[in-house]
Amino acid sequence: MSKLRDHKQGDFSREEVTLANRNSGIALEMLRYDVTPVGMHYLLTHFDYPYLEAESWKLEIGGLIDKAVELSLDDLRALPQVSQTVTLECAGNGRANIDNRYQSMPWQHEAVSTAKWTGVRLSDVLQGVAIDATAIELAFYGADHGEDAHGEHDYGRSLSVAHAMQPEVMLVYEMNDLPLLPQHGAPVRMIVPGWYGMASVKWLTRIEAIDQPFDGPQQVGTYIYRDKPEDPGTFVQEIRVKSLMIPPGFPDFYSRRRFAEAGQIELMGRAWSGNGVGIASVEVGIDGTWREATLTAPECRYAWTRWHCSWDATPGEHVLQCRARDANGQVQPLEPRWDVQGFGNNGVQTVRVTVR
């Protein structure tokens, strides 16, 4: 029996709305900021926000290591401090734009944000730990606990030992130069740049070295790309190339229909790709005609790229789109990608504007 939920077309269930009310995304006009303002960063949390006190917090490191280790926040602070500006996106972003959508958090476009994260390299933490040669993965557990179709569990994810030792993988205790907020994983969370947000375990409490692939529900149950419910599927990992635009003009409150005045309008937005090779181009589509946008490269490898493009808006109805290509040649599809659970949808955003 499949442990997946049903799909739905048209109107949304109360459960979907409850999730939309609990979780939060950015408003697209916030794409103007290189670093998303504190508190506007998107949030997707499976269970309740746990409450951990920084003073008594401990990180246990166990499993296939020479001797179990317990680290305090002061122990982490004693390691070399590093900062990195990183764009994170929820793997389910865009799910509600898929016609026959999976019933879960109904993200449209808003589950992507960029923050400056400060903490330590995970590799520096692990340097003091003698990991057994038989260990192939590290499992990371958060304090968030609950139940889903795969059973009751603490939120947990794994990385290969090799990936965990990469210099960009961090344990962080600050966000945008402030102590990490309770809702973002305080006192300490992971940041795994380039991967969808599910890898960046919040409220981190335990690391375990294991000699088998990690089989936790969030690793082998939830975050799997599948064409059909019965497929074994493949792991959701790296963030796919994507771009978004700030909708120009102003909105109608309820329909969010856009209105703008005729004349020169500077369109702008952001583009990103998890592989870290950089964005090669962003094309802006105006009523189906595509033109190149101007890019401003980010200062950090895993942060989004700013793009802008001038539009001579004439009275009438217009359809605006944007499409990014990364330096590996990956490009966004025009239509949403099918995935059973709606993961990795990097289909092109469409904005309709009435110019008057």
Added chain:
Amino acid sequence: MSKLRDHKQGDFSREEVTLANRNSGIALEMLRYDVTPVGMHYLLTHFDYPYLEAESWKLEIGGLIDKAVELSLDDLRALPQVSQTVTLECAGNGRANIDNRYQSMPWQHEAVSTAKWTGVRLSDVLQGVAIDATAIELAFYGADHGEDAHGEHDYGRSLSVAHAMQPEVMLVYEMNDLPLLPQHGAPVRMIVPGWYGMASVKWLTRIEAIDQPFDGPQQVGTYIYRDKPEDPGTFVQEIRVKSLMIPPGFPDFYSRRRFAEAGQIELMGRAWSGNGVGIASVEVGIDGTWREATLTAPECRYAWTRWHCSWDATPGEHVLQCRARDANGQVQPLEPRWDVQGFGNNGVQTVRVTVR
């Protein structure tokens, strides 16, 4: 012709979900904090978040005054600084719990929060302004601009001159000891303690003294209690008495159904009432039997009251509720209140828990 939208039962429209994704509420477990953490404070914004620079921001004061005034942020900072911890609630909170709900932002319980606001008394700002004796109201305009059924407008609200001069009414530039965030009205917003959030105009740019009741769309169109669409109705103003509970135990991801272990469980939550007279009692209902909770009075008159109550949870299905009464004798109704647009619903929250 009524300018109101239609009602809806059952499933939710895409427009409702789009609003739920844009706006954001607290997660109920965040009720543990006396002051809601930065960034978790609820947000309801009608139009786009405007971008205002603190350096160039000006507050114009005009209309029926001796001489138009223009104030900078430095001018405000030169006035006596005051801080106040205030609970704000969106007038539409609870709308989605009304059976035949108005189509708008589908809040369930999450649009209430408490922050420490720092700035100046509005009365101190107005002391330097010679308001004409014919002026009866002050209209306050924000930089947020858009359209709704009542037409295109800048967000605007008014207060009587007498109310505006009350010592609790503030213009603020800090929230929780940090500069006001862009999404919360930076650089300067109003705080009108005791009234639903619509009165606390964000991104404040203009104050106008007028000798007629203000007729802006957000004053005479939107925020009106009506029994029937054609009713002239009454103004939405003071926050009604209400309470909420942190759902005990842990959730299922999708259904948000709650599970808890048998034994002593400390139930806790918050209660508030806009009139500032204080909460007299909170009763906790366990399977229909009501008992008194213990209250901890807030330090500030307009901040919520903490309550707690011990529950000996036995295996089985349980229904938990809480009901507050303020010192004026106002008490929450057991069922949602009917209002055409779903304003002021202070009906009792119900939490279902499976104890095992």
